[in-house]
Amino acid sequence: MKSSGWLEVVAMIWRQIRTIGPFPGMVTVVIPGLILWLIGPGAGFDDLSTAVRAVAIGVGVVLLVLGFGLFVWTVALFARRGKGTLAPFDAPTELVVDGPYRHVRNPMYAGVFAVLAGEVLVFQSWTVLVWFAVFATVVAMFVPRKEERWLMDRFPDEYAAYRSHVPRWIPRPTGWTPEYAGPQRSGT
Template sequence: MTETRNRRLWWRHALSFLVAPVTMTVFIPALIVAWADIRLPAYDSPSTIGLLLVGCLLVAGGVGMLLWTVYLFDRVGKGTLGVGEVMGQPVNLVVHGPYRHVRNPMISGVVAILLGEAAIAASGWMLLWAATFFVMLTTFIQVWEEPHLAERFGEEYTTYRRNVPRWLPRITAWEPQASRSS
């Protein structure tokens, strides 16, 4: 309890959440909608109703995954999704919950939200934003995040990276202890 109070992460959580996921899933899509003058389709056909339902499921699943991963960063990682000591980056490598199946479930959640928004709006512009975001984050992850995590967590991260795929989830959850004993 004292450790958490001393870290005062609540404002760091709020700021990192606003800077990253909210900017990518709310502010930038709102700018695209305004710039491209996107109007929601008339949901009066099976195809547009199907897009709406798929979009809502993707957004709900993405928000759920995002909240779950932020919770794990706080409780297990003892930090936020921010980068650097000021923003409270996690002090522990998070290898719980969805992180036992895929290395980037937070980004998968954000991409799901963006794809859901594109489906709801039936917008190619929104779909293009989702693809652009994914390419940018994939590049960032490969160029900066993975080397940074390897430096910070050493063999623990290297073993994790060998056993858990970046994007396509494992069917079975990875058991860190099982890898150490083999």
């Protein structure tokens, strides 16, 4: 790879890091960390048996790993296919309809939700569960009102077709391939 190719890769990685910290980093690391530090996990999980608590922690770790993996995958697709980041000020210039986006319109949020659910179980924290519920409610209101309108304005024909075939939250079993997909779209 030429040196200019490496510079482009480094620049894209920096663009991604710059947006991950303030957005999902705040939601999944800083705020839960502050909640646990200032308030503590809250009461409730103490009443469960040791075995049930151990299973909850195991399931939580699986959710953390899967959620983080899904998030990283979607960020990579935004960079590679969309030529942008998750931030509104540096958004993708192309509509991303690859990988998990073929099954559900909001896999990045699904990854963040899985990380938060994993944190609830690993830390056995009712207070983090409340944060998760608040965040999920805000996202459920924000996505249709703001994000989807913005996408319709930015990619009117492509997003209309995408929205009519791919559900917002519950993944479709088979991936959708848009008619406009050319050889640059792998379908995976």
